[in-house]
Amino acid sequence: MPRMQLKFKSTRRFASEGPTNVLAAMIHSIVRKKLVADEVVVCAKASYVDPEIVEMIGQAGFDCVWICLEHRRLDPSVIKTLILASLKSGCDCMVRVKPRDHTDLAYLLEAGARGIMVPQVRGVEEVEEVVAMMKFPPVGRRGFDVIHADADMGSVSLEDYVAHENDNTFLVVQIETPEVIPDIDAIAAMPGVDMLFVGLGDLSASLGLLGQMDHPRLREIVREVGAACQRHGKAAAIICTDAEERKRLWEEGYRFFNIASDFRFIRQGFDAAIRDASDLRGMNGDFI
Numbered sequence: 001m002p003r004m005q006l007k008f009k010s011t012r013r014f015a016s017e018g019p020t021n022v023l024a025a026m027i028h029s030i031v032r033k034k035l036v037a038d039e040v041v042v043c044a045k046a047s048y049v050d051p052e053i054v055e056m057i058g059q060a061g062f063d064c065v066w067i068c069l070e071h072r073r074l075d076p077s078v079i080k081t082l083i084l085a086s087l088k089s090g091c092d093c094m095v096r097v098k099p100r101d102h103t104d105l106a107y108l109l110e111a112g113a114r115g116i117m118v119p120q121v122r123g124v125e126e127v128e129e130v131v132a133m134m135k136f137p138p139v140g141r142r143g144f145d146v147i148h149a150d151a152d153m154g155s156v157s158l159e160d161y162v163a164h165e166n167d168n169t170f171l172v173v174q175i176e177t178p179e180v181i182p183d184i185d186a187i188a189a190m191p192g193v194d195m196l197f198v199g200l201g202d203l204s205a206s207l208g209l210l211g212q213m214d215h216p217r218l219r220e221i222v223r224e225v226g227a228a229c230q231r232h233g234k235a236a237a238i239i240c241t242d243a244e245e246r247k248r249l250w251e252e253g254y255r256f257f258n259i260a261s262d263f264r265f266i267r268q269g270f271d272a273a274i275r276d277a278s279d280l281r282g283m284n285g286d287f288i
Contacts, residue, residue, distance in 0.1 A: 042064070043259070162249055236249075
């Protein structure tokens with residue numbers, strides 16, 4: 001088992017850098033490149049609708065920024081602005097869509113999103129449908145429209161566009177329902193699936209173990225997902241902020257780690273500021 005490697009430098013090349021051919025100017029997926037090389041991918045979740053936060057995440061050195069549409073409703077133009085901010089800063093954008101809403105993925109990919117995350121998956125058939133909507137023929141049945149960012153605004157041939165997009169988009173399947181557990185190995189084996197992401201929060205709730213993240217049953221599922229991904233050459237993914245835990249998970253086949261979120265940092269910062277301001281309590285009888 002190779003040692004866990006953390007490489008944060010962006011590997012994306014932009015048209016302004018003088019590409020030697022048209023394909024070099026297209027949007028290359030950092031995540032896909034790292035997964036193929038069996039390297040670690042580091043991700044941060046952007047909970048707030050601010051392109052500058054998304055851009056800062058990329059500038060900090062993260063490989064991927066996670067935008068969530070499962071728990072938030074955003075205008076498509078706003079979503080596109082967030083995706084473009086990730087591209088500007090040199091990181092992939094992964095969008096979590098609404099559960100069982102797989103007919104409206106094309107505009108996200110055309111805007112430049114490289115990853116689609118599907119929550120609350122119930123079984124193999126659902127994943128097959130997502131793959132079909134994400135990939136161009138002969139892999140899937142995604143429709144063509146070569147005038148957007150993912151096609152370098154129409155400057156590439158149809159053949160190059162199809163091959164490049166099929167190889168530079170990734171699918172993340174969330175494992176967080178009891179129904180999907182028997183299908184873990186089958187989903188990991190599916191062409192077009194790149195990652196299985198264990199959602200411990202919803203998984204713990206659905207199994208009657210709310211918040212018991214260290215429960216033996218949850219640990220067993222985490223190991224099962226890692227083992228299935230190793231068997232089929234896929235990457236296991238999870239939220240993990242503990243360095244020692246990440247080392248253990250690496251050995252179990254985990255390659256994608258969400259390690260931060262803007263909400264967490266902002267909340268922790270405000271809480272720390274209030275604690276540090278305890279000396280102000282009682283001044284003039286009030287706390288400012």
